[in-house]
Amino acid sequence: MVVDDSLIIRTVLARIIGQQPDLEVVSKSSSAELALKELAKIEVDVILLDLEMPGMGGLDALPKILTSAPKAQVLVVSSLTEDGAEHTLQALSMGAADTLAKPRAGEFGADYNNRLVEKIRALGHSQSRGNDRSESAGTPNIKPRRENLAKEKPEVLAIGASTGGIHAMCAMLAKLPRQFDLPILVTQHLPGSFMQVFAKQLELAASRTAVVAENGMIIQPRTVYIAPGGGHLTVEKRGSNLVVKIIDGKAPSGCMPSVDPMLESLAAATAGKAIAVILSGMGRDGAIGAEKLGRTGGTILAQDQDSSAVWGMPRAVAEQGLASAILPPADLALAIMSTAGAAAWK
Known part of the structure; x- marks a missing residue:
């Protein structure tokens, strides 16, 4: 799901994702309110979320999005300005999984496309394949090394x-x-x-x-x-x-x-x-x-x-x-x- 009030950004992001045979854009929403309505009807693995939108805004909507789609991972697409950093980090502390700079004109290239796709795949696999690491749920057959405990007071x-x-x-x-x-x-x-x-x-x-x-x-x-x-x-x-x-x-x-x-x-x-x-x-x-x-x-x-x-x-x-x-x-x-x-x- 792509949630952004900019038609250009929605279109470009959806095009990048749609070029990958293993990825599919199931919904594009121009506001957080519309995204929440869509999430009541469909299941998604990854949500690309803009934070600065008219109306509710991505930051205010994030708790509702996480509640509506508890299995989905949220990738915040934000600017790298100081204000953008503050809002993005607040979103990450609230439960968004990762962040990626919102591209400006001329910045859509192979490097950006690859980073976007890499992040989406990692976050999507974390849902479809047991947090990107195992076909089974839970921590798979790995025993803690109990003997590796501090013998002296750590500094x-x-x-x-x-x-x-x-x-x-x-x-x-x-x-x-x-x-x-x-x-x-x-x-x-x-x-x-x-x-x-x-x-x-x-x-x-x-x-x-x-x-x-x-x-x-x-x-x-x-x-x-x-x-x-x-x-x-x-x-x-x-x-x-x-x-x-x-x-x-x-x-x-x-x-x-x-x-x-x-x-x-x-x-x-x-x-x-x-x-x-x-x-x-x-x-x-x-x-x-x-x-x-x-x-x-x-x-x-x-x-x-x-x-x-x-x-x-x-x-x-x-x-x-x-x-x-x-x-x-x-x-x-x-x-x-x-x-x-x-x-x-x-």
Whole structure:
């Protein structure tokens, strides 16, 4: 389903999708109100939703859309302006699965078309094939690695996420008590223009200071450090302090920012005294870093399939036998507190 008040955008998006033999546009709606009426009559796997429309608007309609089509995934098609970032991130925290920039004149090309189709396929498969990862429902035949639990008090909590991860992350962080004092490092696949707004969002969800990480920052307790859009968040040990080091270069996953460099740096800087949580997302970003962190004694936790928008990144660490627990977001918070020990949240 394509929901946009612009006839041109609806037509172009529908044409791109219609050229794929495995995808079908079952409905095009010019308003949220019309989309809700359509959803009462048809089933859809993926909804492309514009947020700024006359009438109800996509943001106000989103809760109703998610209720009307609980099995569908919502892909927000939005501008990359500051206002667009704020509205888009609000939608992602409310349950939309992913975002893609609304193209301007001259921006419809092979690269944009491929990214659009890739996102639709991933989100659609998450419904038709057991969250894009299994023919069966539920987390398929993967046993948590119970012995991979922290032997020493962790110094850092690190979170990696992509598609569908913001909603999960906010839910998980909201369950951590205010007294939880471990610093939190976050790598979320987002454009750089979104990061300052994302920091404000996490600050509210986590009830603690959240900043976009910069080179040389000393890692402090009860603070969230977010990877900038144009660099990988890593840390290094300087004396008794952990210090932010932003690096560039291509990561194995091809993502910018990437979860792997963050976790690899924690393996070295903390000698494995860290907890890593891998949340919903496409691909395998985080699997390489999680393996290195786990090998040095770190604890790896993964979001379960049923609660993930796309069970790619969590599945990658789970299938390698790296995850100590595979749980929905609220239960991941409990696992974090249990692993960190009472000293970390009194």
